[in-house]
Amino acid sequence: MKKLKFLLFIAIIVVAMTACGGSDGSSEKSSSGEGSGKYDLIKDGKLIFAASGEFKPFSYMEGGKMVGYDIAVAEAIAEKLGLEPVQKKAKFSGIVTGVKQGRYDIAVASHTITEKRLKEVNFSEPYYYSGPVIYTRPDSDIETAEDLKGKEVSVSRGSTYVEMAQQYTDNIPQVDSDVVALQSLSKGHHDAVITDAVTGSTAIENGLKIEKRAQLGVSEQAVAVPKGHDKLMEDINQALKELKESGKLKELSMEWIGADITQEPEESSE
Structure with missing residues (x-):
């Protein structure tokens, strides 16, 4: 009887140790953050x-x-x-x-x-990093931000350039993209466009007849x-x-x- 109790005791200890070992392994896997589940994608x-x-x-x-x-x-x-x-x-x-x-x-x-x-x-x-720039046609007399007062300044809808243009004028046609605004400017529409320096430079390289006139700041x-x-x-x-x-x-x-x-x-x- 004593031998049976002893064997039972040993079995309980083994089961308990196995359970603890499994728990530790599971915990370690969870805390390691493996898998994309950690991002709630x-x-x-x-x-x-x-x-x-x-x-x-x-x-x-x-x-x-x-x-x-x-x-x-x-x-x-x-x-x-x-x-x-x-x-x-x-x-x-x-x-x-x-x-x-x-x-x-x-x-x-x-x-x-x-x-x-x-x-x-x-x-x-x-x-x-980049920054907002004023673009005009080559024959424009706009040189600085102050020259935008009362002018028609086109910008991309939803961009930070909307609020920037509002500092100078209420005439702000908004279009779906900066490229569309620059293309329209090149074709004789609007007085100026405010957009990113890189986008404007690329448009010029691609043949649009526009010019950079003034940089308005640096953005992140x-x-x-x-x-x-x-x-x-x-x-x-x-x-x-x-x-x-x-x-x-x-x-x-x-x-x-x-x-x-x-x-x-x-x-x-x-």
Whole structure:
């Protein structure tokens, strides 16, 4: 009888130790954060990102897919996170709302960090720097921001340039993309356009008859992330840090932009 009790006691000890061992292993796996479940993504294993597809050379359509600097950065981030990148084309004016409402995991769409947008979403560290510029036709007498007073200034709908133009005029036609605004300007419509320096330079290189007249400041462009997704934000920032340190971000900038826009420039008044 005593022998039976002893054997029973040993069996209970073994079972208890096995259970503890299983619990420790399970706990360790959970705390390691392996797998994309830690990010609370729309679809497990996929990083669904939004871009406009209408902002060359940052995002534009080619062969039925979006390509450009923004797209390349999004795909590089996804690779760093061990996720499959899934692109979603959307109107620029609705992208931040889409991120906030959970239609996209993130947006890599050349969004300038602003106080207004920070009320809706969080932003990563900047992945490039640029700045707003006044563009006109060569025969225009507009030289400075003050010359915009009372003029017709076209901007991209939903961009930070809307509020900027409102400082000088109430006549602000809003269009779906900066490229459309510049094309319209080149054809004789509007008095000026305020848009990103890189976009304007690219348009000039592509043959549009427009000129740069004045730079209005320096802006920081970053990845938009839903509020409350702290781990996703943390790992995106780590991915961007690694891409910068390795030189990969600069490489992508040179490939798509033809210049290094990953470093903060000095503000110019030219």
